[in-house]
Amino acid sequence: MVQTAGKSIPELPKPNSKTTWNSQQCKELIRITERARVSTHTELNQDLYNEYQKSGDRKSYEDPYFLRRVQLTSNAIYCYGLNEIRDVASYIQFLHAAIVNICDEPTWVVPAHTRCKVDLFNAETAFALAQVMEVVGHMLDGNLVARVYQEIDKRVLTPYEQSGRSEWWYTSPSNWNGVVNSSVGACFLLVPMDPDRAIRGVSQALEGLKHYLNKGFGLDGATVEGVGYWQYGLSYLTAFFEMIRARSLGGIDLLQDPRIMSIASSARKLQLGPNKFAPFGDAEEDKMTFSPGFISRLAERLNQPELRNMLAIPTGGSFSQSNVAMSKSALVFRDLAWWDGSLPQPPIELSDAVLPNTGVARMVIGSSHSPQLVIIAKAGHNGEEHNHCDIGSFVVHFDGENYITDPGKGLYTKQYSDPKTRYLSDWPKSIIHSVPILSQQIQGVGSEYSGTISNVTVQDHTKSIQIDMTKAYVLSTLKSFQRVIRAYEEPEGYVVELSDTLDATQSVTVLEGFMTYLPNRQTAPNQVSLFGKNATLEMTVVQPCTGNELFVVQELEDVCREQKKTKSLFKISLLLYRNLQQQTVIVRFTLRKNAAKSL
Numbered sequence: 001m002v003q004t005a006g007k008s009i010p011e012l013p014k015p016n017s018k019t020t021w022n023s024q025q026c027k028e029l030i031r032i033t034e035r036a037r038v039s040t041h042t043e044l045n046q047d048l049y050n051e052y053q054k055s056g057d058r059k060s061y062e063d064p065y066f067l068r069r070v071q072l073t074s075n076a077i078y079c080y081g082l083n084e085i086r087d088v089a090s091y092i093q094f095l096h097a098a099i100v101n102i103c104d105e106p107t108w109v110v111p112a113h114t115r116c117k118v119d120l121f122n123a124e125t126a127f128a129l130a131q132v133m134e135v136v137g138h139m140l141d142g143n144l145v146a147r148v149y150q151e152i153d154k155r156v157l158t159p160y161e162q163s164g165r166s167e168w169w170y171t172s173p174s175n176w177n178g179v180v181n182s183s184v185g186a187c188f189l190l191v192p193m194d195p196d197r198a199i200r201g202v203s204q205a206l207e208g209l210k211h212y213l214n215k216g217f218g219l220d221g222a223t224v225e226g227v228g229y230w231q232y233g234l235s236y237l238t239a240f241f242e243m244i245r246a247r248s249l250g251g252i253d254l255l256q257d258p259r260i261m262s263i264a265s266s267a268r269k270l271q272l273g274p275n276k277f278a279p280f281g282d283a284e285e286d287k288m289t290f291s292p293g294f295i296s297r298l299a300e301r302l303n304q305p306e307l308r309n310m311l312a313i314p315t316g317g318s319f320s321q322s323n324v325a326m327s328k329s330a331l332v333f334r335d336l337a338w339w340d341g342s343l344p345q346p347p348i349e350l351s352d353a354v355l356p357n358t359g360v361a362r363m364v365i366g367s368s369h370s371p372q373l374v375i376i377a378k379a380g381h382n383g384e385e386h387n388h389c390d391i392g393s394f395v396v397h398f399d400g401e402n403y404i405t406d407p408g409k410g411l412y413t414k415q416y417s418d419p420k421t422r423y424l425s426d427w428p429k430s431i432i433h434s435v436p437i438l439s440q441q442i443q444g445v446g447s448e449y450s451g452t453i454s455n456v457t458v459q460d461h462t463k464s465i466q467i468d469m470t471k472a473y474v475l476s477t478l479k480s481f482q483r484v485i486r487a488y489e490e491p492e493g494y495v496v497e498l499s500d501t502l503d504a505t506q507s508v509t510v511l512e513g514f515m516t517y518l519p520n521r522q523t524a525p526n527q528v529s530l531f532g533k534n535a536t537l538e539m540t541v542v543q544p545c546t547g548n549e550l551f552v553v554q555e556l557e558d559v560c561r562e563q564k565k566t567k568s569l570f571k572i573s574l575l576l577y578r579n580l581q582q583q584t585v586i587v588r589f590t591l592r593k594n595a596a597k598s599l
Contacts, residue, residue: 024341178233285408383447
């Protein structure tokens with residue numbers, strides 16, 4: 001039976017002790033929240049709120065919104081960890097002010113989510129405040145604590161009870177389901193109330209989460225939303241399920257489920273290296289960081305120690321998190337409880353992996369004793385959550401850098417987040433991905449436009465992935481379109497060979513495209529070099545070989561400016577000047593280590 005009172009995180013270290021304050025995890029969490037804690041850029045007003053409707057801009061309101069919640073997190077950790085009582089008093093004042101600021105907000109629902117009575121961020125805010133009340137509420141004025149509970153009830157719990165089941169996210173397969181139902185379910189266990197009401201609320205949350213676990217992940221355990229949203233939904237679910245375990249004195253252990261074990265292990269199959277994961281869809285291209293408490297807890301509880309490699313950082317790097325991540329007080333206190341402050345150091349060993357239902361395959365060449373070459377490719381369909389039209393897209397990764405890449409998430413605006421207007425921007429279209437254009441046709445939008453990983457092989461030290469892309473295009477004359485990516489190691493370096501074979505009832509033109517953020521130089525009409533920090537990737541046309549093949553390099557300045565990217569994205573197009581019913585295009589990528597580091 002679940003108790004409606006008691007510690008929700010029994011693993012939290014002792015409060016106000018030298019051991020806690022001097023622990024590595026506490027030092028790290030204080031370090032990365034300190035700048036935000038003393039920031040004065042936290043004003044929220046109606047003008048900022050209205051900016052979303054005027055221009056579609058989300059950041060103007062959401063940046064200070066999240067900064068306020070980082071201040072909640074940071075001051076709460078200070079109050080919990082400081083062992084000198086005379087030092088705690090000033091931080092209690094700061095924490096009091098942070099809580100009042102949040103309680104005074106007219107709404108916790110951000111302007112991008114106003115169609116919901118309960119959205120991601122007011123559910124998160126409720127959980128954050130309720131968690132802070134549990135761990136440091138005894139230090140605060142009783143009237144303030146009572147107000148916090150009243151605000152949570154009024155803004156989140158009561159609306160959830162009244163209309164939560166009719167909200168679109170309640171049975172959705174998306175991360176929203178995991179975040180909202182878990183956060184609200186946790187609040188029913190943290191906010192003082194009638195036990196019968198609390199149990200009804202927890203039951204309602206668990207009912208919704210069944211849909212998330214059953215529909216939000218493929219049979220292979222993976223989500224098409226990408227590894228960032230894998231973490232988002234699953235981290236809150238883990239916190240909620242572990243709270244139920246704690247409150248039932250270990251009697252109800254919802255994490256020990258083969259389905260969750262499969263879901264947990266899937267994310268490791270998307271890793272390219274320390275801080276680097278497959279950037280398909282709206283995933284991060286540059287780097288990806290994880291809640292260390294969440295990952296450590298999954299690794300321990302599910303007996304999957306290899307999950308900790310997801311926390312690895314590049315040599316010489318340090319632990320870091322965004323303001324958005326540190327705004328999630330409920331999860332940060334679990335970092336303090338479940339993480340020991342350590343991070344795996346490179347090298348980390350990766351191996352070949354396939355997620356057949358989601359349509360992702362990874363090949364790894366070389367041993368972990370030296371930087372490995374990692375190739376990851378995607379099939380799937382073009383109607384996915386956070387969709388990009390990217391069937392056949394692939395990434396060539398080496399030593400911390402994506403040489404050939406997928407561009408990653410776009411700028412979240414009103415237009416970008418609305419399926420009706422999302423594709424007014426080129427960013428999610430196939431034209432900005434490493435896939436071909438056939439007879440001037442890009443890939444179609446919708447789940448009917450799909451691809452499959454039809455073969456993955458290892459033969460004579462050569463590994464290969466075959467993707468059937470026939471159904472990805474709005475081209476009725478196309479009988480078959482197969483992409484094969486082979487990889488192997490030679491004495492002078494690594495080789496990746498891409499082969500596209502097309503069969504149609506009428507002549508088709510093929511315009512190949514390859515994306516990179518790296519500096520590059522065209523060294524011959526049919527040859528381009530990409531320059532990384534520790535290697536150079538040389539692209540060469542192998543077939544056809546008529547002398548007319550031409551690479552064209554274009555810096556996508558306008559689209560990068562639109563997306564507010566801080567680095568340049570380049571598209572390398574291959575012009576073939578052929579119009580045939582059957583044809584094969586082969587491009588070889590040769591990566592040589594220790595090459596020149598500058599142009």
